[in-house]
Amino acid sequence: MGSCIICGSSVDGRVCELHEEDVVFEFRGTQPDELTPNRYYRGTVDGYAEFGIFVDIGDSVTGLLHKSELDQRLDSMDLEPGETIFVQVQNVRDNGNVDLGWSIRQEKSRFRGALIDDPDAEQELLDEEEDEAEEQAEETEDIGEPEPVESTTEEAEPEETDESTEAEESVDESEPETEETEDSAPEFEQATVDQLDDLVGNRVRLEGEIETARQTSGPTVFELRDETGTVECAAFEEAGVRAYPEVDEGDIVRIEGEVERRRGDLQVETEALVILTDDERDAVTERMEEAVVQRARPAEFEALTEDPAVEAVAEPIRDAATAIRRAIIEGRPIVVRHAGNADGYAASSAIERATLPLIRDEHGAGEAEYHYFDRRPLEGSVYDMNDATKDITTMLQNRDRHGETLPLFVFVGAGGSAESIDGFDLLDTYDARRVVVDERTIEEGVAEAVDILVSPTLEGDYETSATVLGATVGAHVNPDVREELGHLPAVSFWEDTPDQYTALAAETGYDADDTRKLREAVALEAFYQSYEDKRELISDLLFADEAEDPVGLAEHISEQFRERIETEIETAEANLEERTVDDETILVLDTESYTHQYEFPPEPLLLDELFRRHRDEAGALIGVGTDEAYIRSQTGVDVRAVAERAGDEAPGAAVDVRGARDGRIEFLSGERDAAREALIDALADELAALQTA
Structure with a gap:
C-alpha cells in the first residue's frame, strides 16, 4: 500500500481514483495498450491532418486529437511540431489507435502532481524522485572516479626525444589505415520502397519524388514516393533547422541513407540528398509513371450486367478507375463531388465503398480513410465558382498547413453542364485533376475542361443513371466489392427500372419494393444537412447486413418520405x-x-x-x-x-x-x-x- 500524492489516503499506487485526473503522467511505455484511459499525459505535437492533430505520447506511441475535441477551430491552433501539450487518453482501440482529448490545463504547474508512467516499474515514480535518483547516480559515478594526480616534479614531464618523434611519425603513418577503414564502409544498395522492409540496418539509395517536406523540432522529414510506395526520410542539420532547404515538393531526387524503424514504421536516416536534373530526372519520372499506371489500371473491363450504355464507355470507365486507384497509390486525397439527390448519393457511395478498403490497405486503418477520401454533395448538378472556391481554399490550407498533396476531384452525376466549366478551370489553375462521371448530355466545352469524361451520351442515344456508371467504376476500382454494389443501379431509377438491373438487385437479395424504400430513404436524408456527406448514415442505409434486414432502417425513413411528399403533392395539386x-x-x-x-x-x-x-x-x-x-x-x-x-x-x-x-x-x-x-x-x-x- 502507498499514499496518494494529493490527499495522502491509502491507495495501491501513487494516486487515488478521486485525484487521478489532477495528475499528469509522462509515458515511458512502448505499446498503446500500456496507456491508462482517462489519465492525462504530456505529449508533443507530431503533425496536422484535416481531421485533427497527431500527438506523440512518449517516444513510441502516437494518438489522434480529433478536431471535435478542441476548444477552438483547428485552423486557428498555433501549435508547431515538437511543441509540448497536455492531453487525456480517452480510448485505446483494439487496432492500437489512441483517441485523445484536449486538457484545459496546458501548463504542467497547473496539475497538482506529476508521475512517471513506466509499465516496467513496480509503481509510478514522482518526477522529483526520478531526478533525485539520477543525481545520486551521478554523484556515485563522480565518487568512484579517481582524482587525477598532478605532477610536482619536473622529472614527471616527459622530455621530447627522438623516440617520441618516432612515435608521432608512427601515428601519422597509421592515418591512411583509418581512411581505408572509413572508405571500406558498406556501399549504398540501390533499392525501391517496397524492398525496405527487408533492408532494415542497411545503407540504401532511393530515387523518387518528394511528396511533402515538414520541419519538426528535430530533423526535417521528407516523404519520398517512388514507383512502389512512400517512405519518410529524416535529415538532420541542427535541431529545428531545415535540412536541404533547396529541396521542395515535386522535386525528383536521389536519397542515400540507412533504413531504420521508428515507432514501428520504416524511416531512412538521410546521409545525402541530391536533386536530379535532365536525363536522370526524366528517367526516374518515366519509370515511376509507367509503374504506377501499370499497377493502377484494372486488368480488363467487365460490366455489372449486360448493358449497351455501359459497354459504350468501357475504356473511359477503366480510365476513371485507374485515376482513382492511382491517387490511392500515390497518397493523393480523393474528393468526390456529387449531385445532391438519391442518384448522386447512391453513385458516389458506390465509389466510396470500393475506395475505402484500398485506402486502409495502402495507408493503414484508423483515420486514414477520412484523410484520403471526402465525399461532398452539391446543391444540384452544377459545380459553380462558389463550390470551386471552397474546394480550392480547403485544398490550399491542407497543402500549406499539413503538407497534403493536391487531391483528385471526381464528379458524379454532376459537372456535365456548361455552368461547371468556370469551376473546372479554377481547379485546372492549380493542376488538380478532374474526372467527370455523368449520365446526361454533356454540353459543349466540358470535355475540354476535364481530364477524364465518362458519359454514354457522347457515344450515342443512351439513357442510364449516374449510379449505373458509378457502380461500374467502383467495381473496377475494387473488384472485391463488385457483389456488394449489385443492387445500387435499381435504387437509382424512380420509374422504368431496366429489367437487367431489377434482376441484378434480386440476385443480391433486394426486390423492387426494397430498392424503392432505399431510394426514398436516401432522397429524404439527402435533403437534411444537404452540405454534409453523411457517410456512415448513407452506408448504413445502402449496405445493411442482409442476414438481418437489408432495408430495416430504410423502411422507417421511407415511410416518412411518403407521408411528407404526399402532403406536399396534395397541396400542390390543389x-x-x-x-x-x-x-x-x-x-x-x-x-x-x-x-x-x-x-x-x-x-x-x-x-x-x-x-x-x-x-x-x-x-x-x-x-x-x-x-x-x-x-x-x-x-x-x-x-x-x-x-x-x-x-x-x-x-x-x-x-x-x-x-x-x-x-x-x-x-x-x-x-x-x-x-x-x-x-x-x-x-x-x-x-x-x-x-x-
Missing part, C-alpha cells in the same frame, strides 16, 4: 394552374405560395413527382418561386432557348440559366410577374417548335 398557349398545355405551380420553404421535399424533387403524375395532361410543368423557376418536360425542351426567349420578352428581369440540365432558371425577384409570363410564353413556343420538328 393549386396547379393549367395554361394553354398556342395550343400547348402547360401546368404552372406557384412554388413561392404553395410549397413549404426549407422543408422536405425540395422543389426539384416535388416537381419531378408532380410531373410524373400529370404528364399525360400537359407537355410541360413549370414551378415559379421567388427568384427562380424549374421546368419539367418529356420532349427534351431546350432550357437555354426558353431562358433566352424569356429574356428578350422581359429584359428587366435578368433571366438567366442557373442549371440547364436541372431545368433551373433565375430572374430578379422584383420582376417576378414579368419573368413568370415570359417564361410560360417562351416554354409554349419551344414546345410548339419541338412538335413541328
